[in-house]
Amino acid sequence: MSLLERLGQGHLSDATFARLWTDGAADPHLEICATCRERFAAFSLWLGGVGDAMRDEADEALTPDRLAAQQAQIARRLETLDRPARVIVFPKAARAVISGHSHVRRWVTVAAAASLIAGFGLGQVVPLRTALRKQQAAPLTKQITVERAKEIPPASTPLNDEELLSNAFARSHVSTLSALDDMTPHARDTVLRRRK
């Protein structure tokens, strides 16, 4: 506070009013200056009005209905604190399948595993496949082999590259593709042309 204010020659500022209001202190100037007293009263009124407006705003937002609902909600929440959370039972069949506790599923799994192991073990112990093949194929194969041996031309000595190539060119063609074959330039012609 300035000396002038103390002597009553200057009026109090808003900051001084704020300080006086905050601290709840008295100022000697207020006793002698009617203007400042009036201003301070207006300041207090304004500040009170701000508080009222803020309270009104909150009360308007928080209606009695909302408060009643809030109270009920708090009571419900407090009740649930005592009880552990209730777990809603999942449908039995789905739960059994998901968790793998289904009897059917368990038996199917066990049976499949057992069959696999048994089959593998048996396969190791008994050479079933070869034994069966030998049994069935023995008389027949001999006959067929002899017959086929007659049909097959005797193996010739390996040809050189040119012979192999000309053999390949001379092979019969599929009749439906012959038209297409005629239109296509052949390597054979090129080779022959080069020879000439």
Added chain:
Amino acid sequence: MAGSSPALVAAREADAVAASAVKALQAAGEQAEARDRYAELVARHQRRAGRIAYHYVRDAAEADEAVQDAFVKAYQHLATFREELPFDVWFTRILINGCLDRIKARTRRERWLVPMSARGAAGDGTTAERDVTERVAAGGLSPEQTLLGRERRREIAAALSRLPERQRSVFVLSHVEGRTSKEVSALTGLNESTVRVHLFRAIRKLRALLAHDIAGAQGELKGRRRVTS
């Protein structure tokens, strides 16, 4: 600022009795009785808690949730409540911490979202204007008075939102809730003299921000004097 009036002292005594009873019932395992007794405390502090939460979070639904959380938390931790501290001070501290956590969470959330400038306006105005006719009928005020009052409240809220966090907290607690500097100090964890400094700065800044509002208050004061004389 309001001091400790006899009514307040009596209310605090009643709170202390109720809180002790709830604690004893909880310890004895009589949960239903404890809840019933705690409902008294809820009813007594609910509105005040709602106001504080509302001025922190500025949203009715969120304030509602903050109050619920605070009451549930206080009930759960009532065993740690010491009787030398008033129940309302202890509880308000829980509430304020919850509100501050919510504000922090909201700030984090909004950092990743598109700013919703319309949201604040909707929170302040839209819901309020929606049922203006209902309130006019209920409060007996003319539509003009209601709208002016609402406009003023909006301006005050806007000015308040421009205050730094601590100044706003101190102003709301000491001025709106009528707490003493000592109580605000206990609630906020600030030094008592720091509380006074924050309050002084908050008032000074609000005064500057709401300069036109003061002229209205002076006019009102003169009007009152004329009526009384």
